[in-house]
Amino acid sequence: MLALLAAVVAQSWAATALDHPAVQTWATIFVSITVQALPFLALGVTVSGAIAAFVPSSLIARLLPDRPLVAVPAAGVAGAVFPGCECGSVPVAGRLTANGAAPAAAFAFMLAAPAINPVVLVATAVAFPGRPDMVVARLLASFATAVAVGFLWARFGRREWLLQRRPHPVAAGSTRWEVFAGTARHDFLHAGGWLVVGSLAAATLQVVVPRSIMTSISETEWLAVVVLATLAVVLAICSEADAFVAASLSQFSLTARLVFLVVGPVVDIKLIALHAGIFGRSFAIRFAPLTFVTAVVSALGVGWWLL
C-alpha cells in the first residue's frame, strides 16, 4: 500500500526522468524479459509442485540414482521432452535435488532441457533455412555440455556448495493438494524473485552496452567466439528465440554463432541470478564458469567437426 502511494506521488516529479528514451527502452526490455518468462516459470513450478506432491523421494532417488554413469545421460535425454525455456527448468532441478535426486543428474536435466527440446530445435531449423547441420550441431553440443557438466559435478562437486533446502516447503500433515499448491506457490515466488533480479541486470546491460559495438568485432575468429559467448551471457535471450538473433549475426562464422546458441541456454545473467537464489551463492560462482567453459569448448569441438 505504501509503495503504491509512493509510486503515485513519485510519478509526478519523476515523470521527466522516466520519459527519457534510455529509461523507456530499459523498462520495455526489463518488463518483456520478465513477462515472457512468466508462462515458462509457471510450467516449471507446476512440475516442481507435482514432484513434491505426487512423486515419493524414494522413487526420485531410484530414477535419478547416485550412479552418474547411468543417471547423468538419462537425465540429459529426459530434458529433451520438457518443452520450456531455461527459466522453467531451474525450479524443477531445484525441487529434484531437494527431494532426493543426485545433483549431477538434476543439473544435466537442467542444462539439457532448454537447449535440446523440440520447440527450440524447430525454431533453430526455421532460423537457419537450408542448414540442418546447424540444428544437429546445436543438439550435439548442448547435450555434450549437459552431460559433461553432470560428470564433472559428480567427480568434483561437493554437497556443501549447495544450499540445503527442505523437501517440502509446506507444513507436515497437509493433503497432497496442499503440498502441490504450497510448493508451486513457494517455488514460483522464490524463482520469480530471482528471475526479476536477473532481468534487471540483463535489461541494464542491453541498454548500457549497445549490440552494435559488440557485433562490430568479427574479424578474428577467436575474438569472435569470445564476443559471441559474452553476448549470449549478457543478452539473456530466451532459448526459443536466440536462434533468430544468431541467424542475423551473419558477419560471424557459423561456429562462433553455434557458441552463442550453446552458451545462452546454460549460462546467462538471469540464470546466474536464479542459480544463486535456488542453489546458493557458493554454487553459482563455481557453476557459472564451469558451464561457460564447457559450453564454449563443446561448441567449438562440434563446430569444427560438423560446420
Next chain:
Amino acid sequence: MRALDERAQGILLLAIAAVSIRLGLTDAALAFVKPGLQPALLGTGIGLAVLGAHGLRRAYRRPPEADVAHPGAHHDHAPGVAWMLAIPLLTLLLVAPAPLGSFAAARQGSTPPAMSPAGFAELPEPRDGAVDLSLRDYVGRALFDPATSLDGVRVRLIGFVTPPEDDADGSYLLTRFAVNCCAADALAFTVEVLGDEARPTETWLEIEGRWQPRDGHEPGTASAEPPLLIADRITPIDQPGEPYEY
C-alpha cells in the same frame, strides 16, 4: 528483506495474476511479447490467481489458537526475494513502457541483419495499387533476393521515422522491429527513404513507393547500408496496435 507470510504471498500472487490476465487479453502485451504468447499469459494468470486465492484462504481460515499452541508451526514463509516481483508491476505503473523506438533502433545500428538469399515466396496481390509488405520482407527482398522480385513493384510499408546516421542529404530512415519471442530479441529492420522532406523522429508513417537498387550492391549479398525506398505517397498514421512485426 523480510520473508512473506501467507497473506502477503496471496496478495502478491493475485497482483501478478491480474497483470498477467490483463496482458493475456489486451493489446498492452504487444509492446513486450508476440501475440502467440498471450493465451499462455492468460492461462498463467488464471493459475496464479487460483494459487493466490488458495493462499489467502489458508491465511484467513487458520484458527488463531493454532498459532499460540505451535508458534510458527503452520507458517509457510516465502523468501524475501519474492518482493522483487513487485518491481515489474511498479515499472508498468510508473514508467508505462512504450514499444521500442528510435533509441533502441540506434543502439543496433542501421546495418541490415543478414538473411538467407532463398525462399522468397510470390509477392502478395496488390491492394489499391500497392503491395503490402512487412519491413522485414522488404529489406530481405531488396538486398538478398537474387531474382530482384521488388523490381518495378509499387509497395506499401509501415514503420516509424529514425534519424539517419549522417544527415548529409535530407533523407530519413524508416524502421520497424521484428520480434520472435519478446522485445529483448527484437531486430530492427530499416530502409532509407528518399523523395520526402525531413520528418520528426518517432512519427509513424505509411509510405507507398518503389525500390531502387543501391549503386554497387550485388543482389543476394549482404550490404552495410539499408536498402532504398523512393517514396511518392506518405501518410502519417497512429502507432499500429501491433507495434512490432512478429
